[in-house]
Amino acid sequence: MTDDTFDYSRPGPLTLLASGQLGLIGGLPDDPVAMCAAVQSLVIQPTDAAALGFSSERLAEKNIRTVSELVATLTALDPAPLHLARTPETRVVGTCRHFATLACAILRARNIPSRARCGFGMCFQEGRGLDHWITEYWNADERRWVRVDTEHLGHGFAERPEDLAPSEFLTGGEAWIRHREGLIDPQRFGVSGTDHAWGPAEISGNAVRDLAALRKLEMLPWDEWGRMTEAYEGKTGPDYDRLIDKAAAACVAEDPAALTDLFADEELAVPQHMIK
Secondary structure, X not given: OOOOOOOOOOOOOOOOOOHHHHHHHOOOOOOHHHHHHHHOOOEEOHHHHHHOOOOHHHHHHHHOOOHHHHHHHHHHHOOOOOOOOOOHHHOEEOOHHHHHHHHHHHHHHOOOOEEEEEEEEOOOOOOOXXXXXXXXXXXXXXXXXXXXXXXXXXXXXXXXXXXXXOOOEEEHHHHHHHHHOOOOOXXXXXXXXXXXXXXHHHHHHHHHHHHHHHOOOXXXXXXXXXXXXXXXXXXXXXXXXXXXXXXXXXXXXXXXXXXXXXXXXOOOOOOHHHOO
């Protein structure tokens, strides 16, 4: 583990822009929220891309993990700098994770501490937590992390998507703690548009993904490692729940020592072959 693990002003393996790509962000505004907003014209959701008749090869762009490859794909479609809006057909295909992580990479390239966070949007459907990623940046004046719904800025789901209220987004760890305390119904937390991807395992899965994101490893929403697959299949028990308890508590407390230990736990650590 490198010494800059908790320096969120510096990129991680998946948010490092290639040296030749840094010039593409020069025209973006200095305001963190405006930088996030610019990403909306760079990425298109897979469902919207499919409705426009994108090929299967284009739809597979949603599997790109690294921001450098995302930007390379984007500029192959349109070489313009990133402050210039693209037409839908020339945007890269990606999920909320790609919106959040691309914004995070741009912020880090500008030396603004930022993080992509994996969890659940609480403001899309009443009484439900829907699988979602957002961007955080550090507001030095207010000494706090500000949560931005990069994908949905200006879309009306939240009153202030540029500064989400605690009730509007829960990280995986926050949702897991509420589940374990009996404060939420886990069966109402999952992936929109599915019948099966709901329940405690969806919450624990996002808790593990959020832990990885705090390690600056912003994995894909469907990446699985450790015992995540077993959890989804209902093959884990109290021992795994207790491990997720520790992970969730460390993420919420942002305890560097506890997080460092968890990053190294073989049941939670992202395999090296997936970091690309």
